[in-house]
Amino acid sequence: MSLIFKSLHITLVVLLLSAVCGSFLVSARGNYPAGEIRHWQMRWETGPGDGGSKVPVREAEDWIDVEAKAEMPKKPAGVSAAWTKIALPSFNYTSPSVYIQTIYALHVKVYVENRLIFEGDRGFIKDNYSLLVPLDVRDNGKTVYIWTQTLQDRIGIKENVMLGEHSRLIKDYIKNGLIDVILGGAFIFVAAVLFVCSFFLNKEYFPVATSLSIVIASTGVLSVTYSPFTYTFYSYMGAISVFMFDVALLSLLPALTFLFENIFGGGKYGIIRKFRKFQMAYSSFCCVFLVINSLSGGRTLEFYYFISTNIVGIIMILQFILLIGCVIVFSLKRNKDAIIFACGFGTAALTGVLELTWYYLKRGNYDLFYWKWALVVFILSLIVILGRRLAQNHSQVVQYSRELELFNNELQRSEKMEIISELAASVAHEVRNPLQVTRGFLQLLSEKSSGEEQRYLFMALSELDRAASIITDFLTFAKPEFEQISLLHVNDEFMHIQSILLPLCHLNGGKMILEIEEDLWVKGNSSKFKQAMINIIKNSIESLGEEGTIHLLAYSRGDKVHIHIKDNGAGMEPGVLSRLGEPYFSSNKTKGTGLGLMVTFRIIEAMEGEIRFRSKKGAGTESITLLPRAEGPDGSNS
Template sequence: MRLIGKSLHITAVFFLLLMTCSSLLASADSHYASKEIKEWQIKWVHDPGDNGFNVPAPDQGEWISTGADPGMTELPNGVSSAWTRIELPAFKYVTPAVYIKTLYALHVKVYIEDRMVFEDDRSYIKDNFSLLVPLSADDDGKTMYIWTSTLQDRIGIKEPAVIGEYSDLVRGYIKNGLIDVILGGAFVFVAVVLFVCGFFLDREHFHIAASLSVVIAATGVLSITYSPFIYTFYSSLGALSVIFLDLGLLSLLPALTYLFENIFGSGRFSIIRRFRIFQTAYSLFCILCMIVNTLSGNRFVEFYYFVSATVIGFIMIIQFILLIAYVIAYSIKGNKDAIIFAVGFGTAALTGVSELIWYYVKSGNYDLFYWKWALVVFILSLIIILGRRLALNHRQVVKYSRELELFNNELQRSEKMEIISELAASVAHEVRNPLQVTRGFLQLLSEKSSGSEEQYLSMALSELDRAANIITDFLTFAKPEFEQISILNVQDEFKHIESIMLPLCHLNGGRMIMEAGEGLWVRGNSSKFKQAFINIIKNSIESLGDEGTIHMIAYGVGDKVYIHIKDDGEGMDQEVLNRLGEPYFSNKTKGTGLGLMVTFRIIESMQGEIHFESQKGAGTESVTMLPLADAPEGSGSL
């Protein structure tokens, strides 16, 4: 079976190679390459009654030799029609045809000798024809006559005519301008999607999205209606296409200025806004002229062509120069949107101005081509700017939402602290007095007791002392203001704290290392300062287990004093870390959660900040930041 499969595979490959070689040999025998016709003759029609019905005799009138290389012959004054004579070369094509990519005229008649093979008459101002004229085998060596008539300043063949097989030439004939239609359709689709999405944006970004969608849609309409494809294959829509071409241009210019105004502002002396108002008014004037000219049957076509083409061209040049000047000014100031806009608009403006200048230099004998691709770059830059604005706005919203969440958490914490503070202030003093009286009587009874009674009384005294400590914490939290404020030397305070906590640390199998720089001074109450850090260090000692190390580090940076208390104990997970400082929250079985709450309140009263960093199994570190105070007189500090 495998041998049969391989045999069939080899046979199929051999058959395909044979067929390919045969087709190549056949095409080599029967196919002839296309030829360019670069020379022809032209005769101006001075007789107004010559409507192209009778082909002129070869020796009738003066024929001027011209062609594609020297360029188009200038149209004389008072002349609006011409005959073009092309001598067809000898050919051996099976289905011959002549392809003329660009022919300027409004009315065209094509003859082979005296036989008419093509005629078209346009009632609208679009003089760009693309012709594919089929021939017969009998037309070998004959003469082609083309009668052209126009109302504009250009007429005749622009580029070399091509003679060849119809099947070869028809591909170029169909492709001529097709890419412009595809590109324009894509622009219009993107504009519609962008405009619909704009309704989901805020007002500021909606104006940008709406004006950008108008710019993109107008560019798409210009690309479609300027393409010769529409007028070649849909000539019945030609008049409507010309109207949409003008509407696209007249809406593009003010929309572009309005978009620029929305992104960068009105400019100095509101020049951008005033220029946009002028453009809008002039565009409305041109639309009014278009309506009048259309309703009058093109009676005012020359005036309308002047205001909607010639004058608009100069306005575009002024607009490009104005916007480029402002973009350069904004770019120098470091505006990123301006830099992106400068790249895109600079490309489009430079291309557009160059083509417009070349159009006027050539007296209108030039079809604008590169502008649409430059506009692609420009539109991409505008989309990038809008995307940056939306992304920046999204980041701002996220930032505000996070800040709002922090503010809400802080507000809830403040409300909790306020409630606890009021409760502590009103109850603590009332509770402490009876506790002290009760403790005094129990202590007297314990001195006269023995055995189990003494043990019970000792436990009662211990719990009363614990209750008194809790009440002290309440009072400290309720009234964190310091009765005596002085300038504290952090190094001296930590030496005292170390001497107090070192026995407890050794008792739990740990050791303490203190690194406190000299010349570190803070404002506060010595007793409260010690209480705050004793609470932190005590928690670190209790987390060490059998052994471990506690580092106490203090140093100054700028106008701040940083104090780190770091241990290598059991650590905490993120959930526990987030709840530190909440009242009544504690990891310890006998803890009340008030110690760290008091610590937070003391540090806060000293205009400082404190936060904790911890990882389960890797220890905990507290970082306290306090304002650096000036050294007291006589301290010897620099």
């Protein structure tokens, strides 16, 4: 038994070593790079033909020499099939294969001598084949015959023929057109997401987002259905792919024009709108014939091919030229969206025009390639434009919200002022008369009294005067109209104000600096103007600390007179600053009624001006008053 187990063990080791060494030998033998075959021959099949069943091995006449990447031989009229003869060089590949990246045909048969090794037949108009044909090691030095048949104007091998290891060539075979499928799938996914999101946009942007999603989706479908990868590995879906390609192309053109129209308008004389309507009508006409051709089994194929390929290609060129011209016009007007659109669409349109022109010059012997990458640039520009529109819309909404908030605050303030005005007007007149009578009697009593009694009467009179002052403020707020309006020389008014308040300023340890331009004139009532400025300056004086300074500055800018009153006092917090001018709100004073600034606001408002405050806690406060500039008495103005 032990001998048997030892024998089995040795046998397994030998087999394992043989397999390993064999794999090394195979890899060593198969380590040759793939080679290119640059020369072959073609022969037209005239007459009815035999369907490629008889290989012309012994025939040596009528063969045409063909060079790789050179211009393909022009197919004679009435010919629909051809033979291609490729002489295989000697090789040392363990699993040899022939790879042809592009061969134009609808029906293909591949022979090695008389042995059929591949056959493909397409029942749809897509003549771009990609072939990877495995060979036998015994095919070394033999000849490959390829029979091709088509209904179109091009036939035969377009590029080099590669001969090499199957494991290496299959990578190129799989990658051929795979990037187009990946790119198209990404486009379709982005279009689906954008289409769903478009339902959450307002009505203004819904058509733009929807048309953009159609453009992106159509581009994705075109990329997938134009790729040779689809027809190579999913040939059973070839008819559906051709159908979807036509539908995507016929949807893309009017959707693109509609998107352009929504962004930039119908153009001069409505040319963009008219062209879009023509495209929609023509695309609908082509779609009807597409359905008819599909249902009839391809009986109207030639007519449909003419209207959907030749004429649509011309319409695309006209569309690109038209839109490029409009984009240039809009760009010259410095429209930012037009500039972005020009960069993206200009790239796509110029690429499309050049490729289509080259396609027609080559009589169809050219596969459009660069268009999809140009469309990537174009779609990115469209997304940027849509993003800019949405950002602008968001900014407008935010701005509108801020303005609405300011309007609501102003409305509340106006309502408060209206209520207080009515109360002040009704109460002040009723209270003022009894106060004046009471003050008169108290003054008579004070003249006949002496000592402690007279002191008390003086205190009562001062409180009555204070009450009368508050009532006067009420009346000023309730009726800020001026009984007498005159030209006010700002410099003279502030000189008078300075003479009144300078002692109070010195008493509080501060100083006052006056910088007033000459020949500044405003219209108003002198006493009311002084009252408004005094109220502001008094607040500044009361906020000063040691070595405080109040800076009074006045100058003109345009048709406005700017008056700045700035102090380096205690300052205010933002919450306090926002409430200045509200009734009965006192900023930093414990005994204030809040009527001073309220009256000031009403006086400046009645003078058709405005007042603003800037302040920072611990850094002081600055008031900025803007009043309409008036002409001086000599007819001049500052």
